[in-house]
Amino acid sequence: MEYVTPRWQQRFVTTDIWSEDVLEALLKRPFFLLVGVDAPIIVRWRRYLENCKDHPIPTLEAFVSKADAHMFHPTTGLAPLFVRATVYLLNSSSSLSSLHEQLSAIDLVDETRLRPTWDAYFMQLANLAAQRSNCMKRRVGCVLVREKRVISTGYNGTPRGLTNCNEGGCTRCNGGSAGGSSLSTCLCLHAEENALLEAGRERISKGSILYCDTCPCLTCSVKIAQVGISEVVYSQAYSMDNKTAEVLSAGGVHLRQFSPPREGIVYCNDVE
Incomplete structure (x- = not known):
């Protein structure tokens, strides 16, 4: 926060938001936009199989169980953060080019998202x-x-x-x-x-x-x-x-x- 504040006119992305306390501190600043990024569980499973071939492959049940804990654990789950996102991207795109095209269409960096007209x-x-x-x-x-x-x-x-x-x-x-x-x-x-x-x-x-x-x-x-x-x-x-x-x-x-x-x-x- 100390680094970003004097540079607020530059664009930064952080994924280091793990609690509502951290989120509350960020939401006080007029230059912060919370974006949630998610995908259907079967899409994430297939991406894991494709991109993590060098890692041990868990069963689908184990993968789902870990994903649920990541989202819904009562103390560390991210669900309370996701529901407060201004924009919630459900990314089922099979390619980066397709994703980038759609992100350009919604114009995430539209400044009116931060300060309404x-x-x-x-x-x-x-x-x-x-x-x-x-x-x-x-x-x-x-x-x-x-x-x-x-x-x-x-x-x-x-x-x-x-x-x-x-x-x-x-x-x-x-x-x-x-x-x-x-x-x-x-x-x-x-x-x-x-x-x-x-x-x-x-x-x-x-x-x-x-x-x-x-x-x-x-x-x-x-x-x-x-x-x-x-x-x-x-x-x-x-x-x-x-x-x-x-x-x-x-x-x-x-x-x-x-x-x-x-x-x-x-x-x-x-x-x-």
């Missing part, structure tokens, strides 16, 4: 707001921003004073209605509506941006255009995106989809 930052806040949702149909979160400052947040659910949707407060959402149908009987406020109500018209001005983890529905789009928001950024598509885009475009609101760097499990298989 403003889009990523506000979208993460929208995702966090969604965790407060009580709607039985889906979680949606929203953040309203002006000059890179949060004006308000919102999530979907029943209004103040009413029983929460997930406690039976909205008959429509607790029934079998398909998404986007029977909305006239729904008692839940949408995340965008909550954020707009919280902000109030006087706090919204030209240049305000609405971040939502799901593309706004048609009804919310009309309200977004009315209050004078300049741009809507969303991450997940919805069933009426084309109609939403038409309304927002007519209202002078720019709509775009946010695509973050690829994280989680990344399958590195042979490229066909």
Whole structure:
């Protein structure tokens, strides 16, 4: 750590992370990215047979037993570290060239993995707001921003004073209605509506941006255009995106989809 810190703009790789204490120390630094690298057990077994011919060959059962201990031993296992990896590479590639091609495609050294862009930052806040949702149909979160400052947040659910949707407060959402149908009987406020109500018209001005983890529905789009928001950024598509885009475009609101760097499990298989 003492060596790397003054040289943080250079790229280093270490595999010397054997405990959560070591990991915690590294995670405090803004230049550290945890990447897990794994492969199916049968792939690792075949690689061992191919690359370790000069060593004693264990039985497959002994190999699996040792691999399990390496991962799941209660005090020395690496499983607690793997589950915290930002990117988890599952490497089944049969050649280095194939692996390198796929690593280039996901761009591991993308600097936004270390320090999020403003889009990523506000979208993460929208995702966090969604965790407060009580709607039985889906979680949606929203953040309203002006000059890179949060004006308000919102999530979907029943209004103040009413029983929460997930406690039976909205008959429509607790029934079998398909998404986007029977909305006239729904008692839940949408995340965008909550954020707009919280902000109030006087706090919204030209240049305000609405971040939502799901593309706004048609009804919310009309309200977004009315209050004078300049741009809507969303991450997940919805069933009426084309109609939403038409309304927002007519209202002078720019709509775009946010695509973050690829994280989680990344399958590195042979490229066909």
